[in-house]
Amino acid sequence: MGRRALNAILAVCLxxxxxxxxxxxxxxxxxxxxxxxxxxxxxxxxxxxxFIEARGAEPRPLLVFLHTWSNGYDLDTQRWRDEAARYHWxxxxxxxxxPNNTPDACASPLARQDILDAVEHVxxxxxxxxxxxxxxxxxxxxxxxxxxxxxxxxxWAAASAWCGIADLxxxxxxxxxxxxxxxxxIELCVGGKPGASxxxxxxxxxRSPVHHLHRAKDLPLDIATGIxxxxxxxxxxxxxxxxxxxxxxxxxxxxxxxxxxxxLAREEPLPSREEQxxxxxxTLYLRRYAGSCxxxxxEGGHEGLPKAALAFLAQYVRE
Numbered sequence: 001m002g003r004r005a006l007n008a009i010l011a012v013c014l015x016x017x018x019x020x021x022x023x024x025x026x027x028x029x030x031x032x033x034x035x036x037x038x039x040x041x042x043x044x045x046x047x048x049x050x051f052i053e054a055r056g057a058e059p060r061p062l063l064v065f066l067h068t069w070s071n072g073y074d075l076d077t078q079r080w081r082d083e084a085a086r087y088h089w090x091x092x093x094x095x096x097x098x099p100n101n102t103p104d105a106c107a108s109p110l111a112r113q114d115i116l117d118a119v120e121h122v123x124x125x126x127x128x129x130x131x132x133x134x135x136x137x138x139x140x141x142x143x144x145x146x147x148x149x150x151x152x153x154x155x156w157a158a159a160s161a162w163c164g165i166a167d168l169x170x171x172x173x174x175x176x177x178x179x180x181x182x183x184x185x186i187e188l189c190v191g192g193k194p195g196a197s198x199x200x201x202x203x204x205x206x207r208s209p210v211h212h213l214h215r216a217k218d219l220p221l222d223i224a225t226g227i228x229x230x231x232x233x234x235x236x237x238x239x240x241x242x243x244x245x246x247x248x249x250x251x252x253x254x255x256x257x258x259x260x261x262x263x264l265a266r267e268e269p270l271p272s273r274e275e276q277x278x279x280x281x282x283t284l285y286l287r288r289y290a291g292s293c294x295x296x297x298x299e300g301g302h303e304g305l306p307k308a309a310l311a312f313l314a315q316y317v318r319e
Contacts, residue, residue: 031055035073038094038121042113048073049118050093052081053126061132061157062090063310064119066148069140069165069182072098080136083306087314090128094118099185100140106168106189107147107207115148116155134313135159138304139235146209146223146243149216158220158316162304163229166210166239169194169201174236182234213246220292221247222312226300227267227285233302237264244288244295253290260286264297279311292316 036049050073054060063084067075073095084091096114100106122128135156137145142164149159165171168186172194175182187193190203205211223244230236238261245255263270264286275287277296282305286297294312298305 036118036121038114038118040110040114041117042110045110047095047097047114047118049095049121050074050091051122052084052091054085054088054090056088057127059127059129060088060090061134061314062092062119062122062128063087063313064092064094064115064133064135066096066115066135066137066141066144067093068138069143069185070099070101071140080304080306083310087310089134089310090122090126092118092122096144101185101188103189103191106140106186107144107209108189111144112148112151115144116152119155131318132157132316133318134310134316136161136304136309136313137164138162139164139302142225142304143209146213146216147207149219149221150209150212150214153216153219156219157318158222158313159216160222160309160312161224161240161243162309163225163233163235163302164209164223164239164243165235166208166243168208169204171235171239172204174230175234178234180234210242210246213243214250216247216293217250218292220312220316222294222296222309224296224298224305224308226303227264227297228301230265231267231301235302237261237297240295240297244290244293247293248288248290251291251293254288256286256288256295277308279308280305281307 031053034051036051037046038049039046065077065080073093081091094115096111097105104110135145142161145159145161146164172183172186190200192200223240225237225240241256241261248255269285274284276284280298283299288295
């Protein structure tokens with residue numbers, strides 16, 4: 001039985017159970033914020049993580065939230081923590097080598113393993129439901145969510161990536177044209193500018209999820225960004241759409257067309273009437289599906305919407 005069929009049965013037959021265990025619940029008080037130190041299984045480095053334990057003794061879902069491009073595990077993500085608390089989920093925020101301006105960060109093998117090591121540590125130490133481990137992130141965390149969706153799809157029940165970078169080589173060019181710091185950050189991570197050497201280009205490819213997302217087939221994946229990103233924000237809308245189109249190709253679903261991308265890139269709505277979603281609390285300018293994945297362009301900028309993200313994630317339980 002496939003994941004989608006299983007979840008359809010769960011939704012019909014176990015709706016009362018899921019309403020209690022997965023959906024929002026009354027606030028029973030907020031647990032203390034802990035700093036955990038997890039030893040890397042690659043280089044034995046101790047990596048910090050922020051962790052908030054859900055109340056109660058029964059196994060609870062775990063939300064793994066990935067920090068933004070220029071920050072670390074101590075980033076203020078109160079909106080996401082509050083939404084996890086509303087669902088009565090554990091909350092984990094790994095460091096994965098901190099800001100993306102060193103070779104060890106930005107989707108390196110060390111950074112990827114740090115996230116998996118942190119999850120395994122929490123699974124061993126706390127009452128976590130292993131079938132409901134969810135992944136989400138914004139911006140650089142959206143980039144890393146897409147990376148980890150392809151790198152370890154078997155680990156997650158579902159994932160939600162917001163305003164993420166799909167292609168580092170393209171973003172380097174766009175950042176250089178915009179005159180911001182991100183082009184230099186990318187060079188520090190991969191060893192030089194795109195085209196400088198085969199080694200640099202291989203690093204760019206390895207760290208860019210657009211080249212690997214086909215491996216995330218069968219993982220429910222939510223990809224979204226605001227229509228004004230790339231204008232008031234730093235990541236053009238096409239990155240979100242390019243990521244979705246990889247999955248559309250895998251599932252044999254219609255891709256977002258070049259004409260649609262061009263219209264949205266001009267911050268203009270499409271001529272078609274798009275589906276709306278109350279969990280976003282914003283106007284939706286595009287909504288498409290491919291298997292258990294969806295893409296959304298909404299009224300907004302470079303931002304994530306925790307309410308919409310967790311509403312998507314809570315639908316899914318791993319087989």
